[in-house]
Amino acid sequence: MEVIRSQKRTPSNDTVSNPKIPLYLTAPQMEVRLEEFELFAVDRLRVLKGVSDGLARGRNPKEMDDLVDTLWKEHMRDPDASVMFNKDIISHFVLRLVYCRSDELKKWFLSMETALFRHRFRLQNFEAQRAIVGEFGLPYKAVTGAELEGLKERLGQVVRSLGQISPTVEAVYYKVPFEEVPDLVASRRVLIQKGYAFVAGSQLVSLVVTQFRSHISKALILTNRKWTTTIQEREKDRLTPIVEALSTSYLGPDYSQSTEYAEISLKDIDQVAKSSFPLCMRHLFEKVREDHHLKHGGRMQLGLFLKGVGLKLDDALAFWRAEFTKKVGSERFDKEYAYSIRHNYGKEGKRTDYTPYACQKIILSAPGAGDHHGCPYRHFSEDNLRAALGRMGLSSRGMEGVMDQVRNKHYQLACTMTFEAVYGTSCDAGINHPNQYFEESQKILKSKTPPAPV
Amino acid sequence: MHRKSLTQNQKIFSMFITSEFTTARNLFPYTDIHKWLSYGHDGKHPGCDEYYFGRREFSFTLENDVYLRYKSFKSVSSLEHAIKSCFPYKIDIGAVYSVDPDKRHAYSQTGTNVFTPVERELVFDIDITDYDDVRYCCSGADVCSKCWPLMTVAIKVIHTSLKEDFGFKHILWVFSGRRGVHCWVCDPKARRMTNEQRSAVAEYFRVYKGNENNARKVALMGYSLHPFLARSYVDFLKGFFEGELQANQSIFSTKDKYDKILEMISDEDIQSELREKWEKSANRSSLSEEAISLVRWDQLKNTLQSKKHKAPTLRMCVEEIVFTFAYPRIDLEVSKQMNHLLKAPFCVHPKTGPSRRVCVPIDPNNCDEFDPLAVPTLSQLIEEINSGGSKMDVDDDDDDDDTDTSILGKSIKFFRSSFLEPLLKSCKEEIESLYKTKIGKSKDSFSW
Numbered sequence: 001m002e003v004i005r006s007q008k009r010t011p012s013n014d015t016v017s018n019p020k021i022p023l024y025l026t027a028p029q030m031e032v033r034l035e036e037f038e039l040f041a042v043d044r045l046r047v048l049k050g051v052s053d054g055l056a057r058g059r060n061p062k063e064m065d066d067l068v069d070t071l072w073k074e075h076m077r078d079p080d081a082s083v084m085f086n087k088d089i090i091s092h093f094v095l096r097l098v099y100c101r102s103d104e105l106k107k108w109f110l111s112m113e114t115a116l117f118r119h120r121f122r123l124q125n126f127e128a129q130r131a132i133v134g135e136f137g138l139p140y141k142a143v144t145g146a147e148l149e150g151l152k153e154r155l156g157q158v159v160r161s162l163g164q165i166s167p168t169v170e171a172v173y174y175k176v177p178f179e180e181v182p183d184l185v186a187s188r189r190v191l192i193q194k195g196y197a198f199v200a201g202s203q204l205v206s207l208v209v210t211q212f213r214s215h216i217s218k219a220l221i222l223t224n225r226k227w228t229t230t231i232q233e234r235e236k237d238r239l240t241p242i243v244e245a246l247s248t249s250y251l252g253p254d255y256s257q258s259t260e261y262a263e264i265s266l267k268d269i270d271q272v273a274k275s276s277f278p279l280c281m282r283h284l285f286e287k288v289r290e291d292h293h294l295k296h297g298g299r300m301q302l303g304l305f306l307k308g309v310g311l312k313l314d315d316a317l318a319f320w321r322a323e324f325t326k327k328v329g330s331e332r333f334d335k336e337y338a339y340s341i342r343h344n345y346g347k348e349g350k351r352t353d354y355t356p357y358a359c360q361k362i363i364l365s366a367p368g369a370g371d372h373h374g375c376p377y378r379h380f381s382e383d384n385l386r387a388a389l390g391r392m393g394l395s396s397r398g399m400e401g402v403m404d405q406v407r408n409k410h411y412q413l414a415c416t417m418t419f420e421a422v423y424g425t426s427c428d429a430g431i432n433h434p435n436q437y438f439e440e441s442q443k444i445l446k447s448k449t450p451p452a453p454v
Numbered sequence: 455m456h457r458k459s460l461t462q463n464q465k466i467f468s469m470f471i472t473s474e475f476t477t478a479r480n481l482f483p484y485t486d487i488h489k490w491l492s493y494g495h496d497g498k499h500p501g502c503d504e505y506y507f508g509r510r511e512f513s514f515t516l517e518n519d520v521y522l523r524y525k526s527f528k529s530v531s532s533l534e535h536a537i538k539s540c541f542p543y544k545i546d547i548g549a550v551y552s553v554d555p556d557k558r559h560a561y562s563q564t565g566t567n568v569f570t571p572v573e574r575e576l577v578f579d580i581d582i583t584d585y586d587d588v589r590y591c592c593s594g595a596d597v598c599s600k601c602w603p604l605m606t607v608a609i610k611v612i613h614t615s616l617k618e619d620f621g622f623k624h625i626l627w628v629f630s631g632r633r634g635v636h637c638w639v640c641d642p643k644a645r646r647m648t649n650e651q652r653s654a655v656a657e658y659f660r661v662y663k664g665n666e667n668n669a670r671k672v673a674l675m676g677y678s679l680h681p682f683l684a685r686s687y688v689d690f691l692k693g694f695f696e697g698e699l700q701a702n703q704s705i706f707s708t709k710d711k712y713d714k715i716l717e718m719i720s721d722e723d724i725q726s727e728l729r730e731k732w733e734k735s736a737n738r739s740s741l742s743e744e745a746i747s748l749v750r751w752d753q754l755k756n757t758l759q760s761k762k763h764k765a766p767t768l769r770m771c772v773e774e775i776v777f778t779f780a781y782p783r784i785d786l787e788v789s790k791q792m793n794h795l796l797k798a799p800f801c802v803h804p805k806t807g808p809s810r811r812v813c814v815p816i817d818p819n820n821c822d823e824f825d826p827l828a829v830p831t832l833s834q835l836i837e838e839i840n841s842g843g844s845k846m847d848v849d850d851d852d853d854d855d856d857t858d859t860s861i862l863g864k865s866i867k868f869f870r871s872s873f874l875e876p877l878l879k880s881c882k883e884e885i886e887s888l889y890k891t892k893i894g895k896s897k898d899s900f901s902w
Contacts, residue, residue, distance in 0.1 A: 160678035178620065179647065182654035188680045192658075195621030195643070335519060366786065369584050369664060381668040 020128055021120050023135055025215065028089050036087075037094055038242050043075040044091035045246065048112040055115060056360055056432045058410050061122070068119035097231070097239075098246045100224040104355075110220065114213045121205050129204055136211045140176040143198060148173065151191065151198060158191050172201040181206045266315045276441035278415060278434045279376045279388060280362060281305050287372045292326040297365065297373040299337075301357055303344050308356035308435040313345045358433045359412050377402075377411040394421050479538050481812075481835060483800055483866055488530035490874055491547070493640075494881030501889030509572075511548030511555040513795050514540055523548075523795075524555035543802075546795035549574035550645075571792040576622075576644040576652060578659075579788040579796065580608050581634035587664070588779045590703050590711065597633045597826055600702035605635050606821045607694045608782035611686045612637065612659065613818040619682055620655070624877045626869075627816040629829055631803025635816060636796060640877055642884060649791055656789040658682070661781050670718055672777045674770040686781070687773060695776045696751070705779070706750035707743040709733070715754075718775055720767040724757055799869075802832055814865040817872065830861040 032040075050071040054064055076091075078084040092113070099109035121129060133140075143151070156167035178197040184190045184206045190197040199207060232240055264272050273285045284302040288294050294302065299320075306316060320341055324333045342348045359375065367374040376385055385406065389399050398421035405414035416431045423444050431437050488507065489496070495506040508528040514537075515521050522540075527533040537545065549571035553561055558569040582605060586593050591600040609627055616622045616639060624640040647655075661683070664671025679687060699705070706712045712732060716725045732750060741749070755772055762768045788794055802810050811829040838861060 154681040157678050157681050157684060161676040161680040161683075163676045165677050178654075179643075179651050182650050186654040186657035188658055188682065191681055192619040193621075194618070366660075366663070367667075368662075368786070369587065369783070372667065376667075379667060381670065384667050 040087050040091040041094040046075045047071045065119045096223045098243050100220045106220050117212050118209045140174045143173045143175050170200045174199045264310050278437040292323045301373040304356040377406050377414040484534045501885045510550045513546040514542035515544035526555040545798045547798050548795045549792045573645040574792040576639035578637040579785045584783045609821045610690045626873050627818050628799040631813045653790045656786045662783050672774045691780045695780045700747050704743040704747045706747040815869050
């Protein structure tokens, strides 16, 4: 791809045989105007940010399909189909440059591009989908005849296990190595036999998304190498400033550096936990005080949150030590726990300063026996959740609204409603990070100045 | 036992080491472990990668709790030498990396030669403490003949699935030394799985999603069980639950016990109906605890059968109860990442106690016969040596030796005949065929 200054663009040959969704397998051979370089990228970024918001709000797959359709039409459409297609490709490759430059950026870009691809794929008709599967050159074959007959009963069982009362075993199934469809395997949505998964036509999306994701992931590593070795220096007066500006413009704050608003000290911590912690962290905090212990998942979730809230490393060590030594003794604490607390603050090992978990990550976690982490709106039973909300001061009416959201699996909206009920104010942005909950809460509490004496 | 000359420090140190560790170090089957982890790369075939074993990470935990990671060894003798001079009381096996772990700092993180795991067995860890909420005979680190069968049924379910569903062939099950089992899947395909794929397999096996914050820890949705769960239920879980488990644990015999089960039924009316019935019959019955339990289980099943159309969550409530008690609970985190370390087979369990046991292999086709309380302990092995009993040279390569009737000898024989030999045969075939393909390709490049 060649970037040029304000000249007429030479027509591209790619319009001749283009599938509806490009796979971004190779960088395009075309010339791009400098203004378009930035503009196209910004438009695509708007789409990706919209996707990110949708996922954070717990939209179901159908809702995401509609959202992607709307976003794409709003930001990426052009009356000329070939222009639209070129914009798609150019914007993707520009954003690769922008988002290849750190692990955090790569992860975000990979997740959003994969989600975008997934939902654009789902919006295609079956023929177009099969064409795209073909483009990837995947080693799969259709199952027919006697083999299919022999599997019919169990395939029907799979369909029934997914909630369809009368199993419609589809006409077409593909036999693929189970490694190609990890998400279908993980959720037991396919029959597996002797290392092969039997994927229904309607499940093709899983197959391609895995391929897509794997390809983009590898590509980002190569792009990063090229960037650091040649491009960054060569383009320092032209493209590099644009690239660097683009990456900071659309990601939400990550709370790894706590603001001056939110520095807390050990002596305040109990009071602040009661007044400003979101339910997930309150629960963990209470359990630490009660059990003088937390398993690993809980230590990570609460520990990083406290860091984001402004608890200094020394205070953190003192806090955990005070609790844990009641159970395990001070020598064991130093040996087994102090290291990982320091690790979280970037003082050990590869010295990464770990960022507190956002809601999306917490909701997707899997607390098991003896764990207390995770999102209470998702992981608690109804009774336990009601009891916990009652302790936060919710009235029974407020609780119904929250429980309603929970039943519909809108866990973050449930937490937002809780916030609104507790502080008597509306939260339009919606909660998508526990540290955001804390900061908003602190803002409100600090702004409530005592009434002036008469 | 031949002891090399020790430095002054080592001599002092060794005075504090009990004879037990010495025995353990001398009984560790270095050659077999080396053969296993070399996967056929013994240098005898031109297609061998002679550096393969040297890229495997080992970790040692020394007696003063010093933890040494990223240890690697070029040969079996350097492995043996290191273990006999460091006196680790715990040895873990990690992944095979792109470069020798102990040379990892020599390679930059951003070039083409990055230090990263390239192969690692697919592993599972099942620990009986994760079942504490469903066993009444023991808790914590204890295990007995009444609760060990939970591990047996776990092995059967997972082993069958690994073979039938995933097509794996080279599977090693090992007693973890005190209260659980480890599983090592060693097929080449398994060793090359990515973290995402390992995670997928672990999630495929995951059914129990419980902790004290939720009451219904197994939620089976839909109108039928997935074929894997159905087979596990019919072939193993149902029979185990209604037979051995009920007999050992009497899970309905007291109010505390049956309340826990009633809470899994998501219908208040059914709960009350059964509760009332059982409270009434509490003192009147002359039946044994076991018999009472079975009667109540029947009553519960009948009630649920007649009422299951009331709500979707009741549809498979009976199965959910069985799964809650009997289905395997694996530690997901152990399986998901390639760089996760796992204790080596044939180690001695490091925790202190009167009888430290050896981590011996378990035959998955005969796991009903395995008794964790009959596993050789160090004291037994020492006695065997001292009484001048059978040959104790476990490092002996001679497979045909039938006179080795020592306690540990049987385990080693089993390891060799049912796991190591078939594995090495298949590895060598793969090395040979890959080599032939490579040669074939380069031959073509010369053709005009």
